[in-house]
Amino acid sequence: MALLRLEDVTVRFGTHTALDAVDLEVTEHEIVCVLGPSGSGKSTLLRIVAGLQSADSGRVLLSGTDQAGVPVHRRGVGLMFQDHQLFPQRDVGGNVTFGLRMHGVARAEQERRVAQLLEMVGLPGAQRRAIASLSGGEQQRVALARALAPEPRLLMLDEPLGQLDRGLRERLVVELRGLFGRLGTTVLAVTHDQGEAFALADRVVVMREGRIAQAGTPLEVWQKPADAFVARFLGFDNVVAATVSGTAADTPWGKIPVPDGSRQGEGRLLVRPTGVRLTDAGDGMRCTVASRSFRGNHVVLRLRPVDGPPLEAECAPADAPHEGAEVGVVFAADDVVVLG
Ligand SMILES: Nc1ncnc2c1ncn2[C@@H]1O[C@H](COP(=O)(O)OP(=O)(O)OP(=O)(O)O)[C@@H](O)[C@H]1O
Numbered sequence: 001m002a003l004l005r006l007e008d009v010t011v012r013f014g015t016h017t018a019l020d021a022v023d024l025e026v027t028e029h030e031i032v033c034v035l036g037p038s039g040s041g042k043s044t045l046l047r048i049v050a051g052l053q054s055a056d057s058g059r060v061l062l063s064g065t066d067q068a069g070v071p072v073h074r075r076g077v078g079l080m081f082q083d084h085q086l087f088p089q090r091d092v093g094g095n096v097t098f099g100l101r102m103h104g105v106a107r108a109e110q111e112r113r114v115a116q117l118l119e120m121v122g123l124p125g126a127q128r129r130a131i132a133s134l135s136g137g138e139q140q141r142v143a144l145a146r147a148l149a150p151e152p153r154l155l156m157l158d159e160p161l162g163q164l165d166r167g168l169r170e171r172l173v174v175e176l177r178g179l180f181g182r183l184g185t186t187v188l189a190v191t192h193d194q195g196e197a198f199a200l201a202d203r204v205v206v207m208r209e210g211r212i213a214q215a216g217t218p219l220e221v222w223q224k225p226a227d228a229f230v231a232r233f234l235g236f237d238n239v240v241a242a243t244v245s246g247t248a249a250d251t252p253w254g255k256i257p258v259p260d261g262s263r264q265g266e267g268r269l270l271v272r273p274t275g276v277r278l279t280d281a282g283d284g285m286r287c288t289v290a291s292r293s294f295r296g297n298h299v300v301l302r303l304r305p306v307d308g309p310p311l312e313a314e315c316a317p318a319d320a321p322h323e324g325a326e327v328g329v330v331f332a333a334d335d336v337v338v339l340g
Pocket residue numbers: 013016017018036037038039040041042043044045192
């Protein structure tokens with residue numbers, strides 16, 4: 001059974017619809033990340049589940065029970081917000097025990113649980129440290145320990161790593177996934193950072209203007225974005241109008257091969273940068289290298305074709321042509337996706 005189920009949930013603020021007939025299920029032990037641009041309704045979704053916001057229509061069920069009228073503190077959900085709102089006047093231990101005291105847990109048990117949680121989040125023995133003495137990442141871990149302490153059936157995270165620098169986020173996100181896996185925590189997280197969502201989630205949900213544009217495993221969404229919006233949101237820029245016929249498509253870049261079984265007729269087409277292959281200037285579509293950007297293990301090239309919109313290609317650093325070079329381009333069907 002789904003631990004969390006949203007049925008046809010709509011939330012309006014005046015004339016603005018923040019959530020528009022949203023259906024969503026989260027299974028026990030699953031980590032679901034909701035991803036989407038600013039204003040797409042992500043926080044509203046969390047607030048509805050937590051009970052901080054009521055729906056204009058639709059139902060929220062936790063373990064099969066309708067939560068209408070159930071107050072925040074009786075829903076058994078844990079919340080961790082972006083500005084992790086630690087109590088600066090309390091030490092680390094005082095912060096982590098906060099929820100436990102609210103639940104009337106005995107003192108000895110509180111101390112045992114705090115020690116265990118701090119160990120788990122990588123801050124063993126930090127009970128007596130002052131909040132002000134902690135780095136941003138350490139504070140984030142304390143906030144996480146505090147949210148986990150009452151053992152919520154569902155843990156909700158709103159931009160959990162939002163304010164941390166990229167390196168730390170990338171490390172923490174891997175740790176978090178491991179931690180949630182060990183604890184069997186069910187998680188509904190919200191982020192606008194696709195890298196974070198893809199690294200953390202079992203399933204990602206991409207939102208657009210209060211609706212779910214696509215839901216699937218990170219691999220499914222990455223390999224087959226549902227439409228041009230999702231493709232662009234994931235950072236793919238090579239999206240053009242196309243007419244598909246058989247295993248080829250007519251596009252502004254000429255004829256491009258498409259995978260077997262692609263949807264036929266008019267639509268939009270995505271070419272992943274890895275599918276834009278460079279050849280000699282005399283072969284394929286002729287392009288000028290407008291810019292190149294080094295990304296560690298690969299180089300992203302911005303190409304300007306003689307005809308059609310600019311496009312991005314990806315190649316090994318050793319093979320990257322210099323700016324201004326004339327190259328030829330051919331397309332690899334494996335990296336072409338006919339969008340819905
Ligand atoms: N209390 C409110 N009153 C009026 N409008 C609101 C309220 N809360 C949210 N909205 C509007 O509803 C829409 C969705 O907001 P929400 O905060 O859920 O988006 P979000 O995807 O979480 O955005 P962000 O990534 O910027 O936090 C936005 O257009 C927002 O302005």
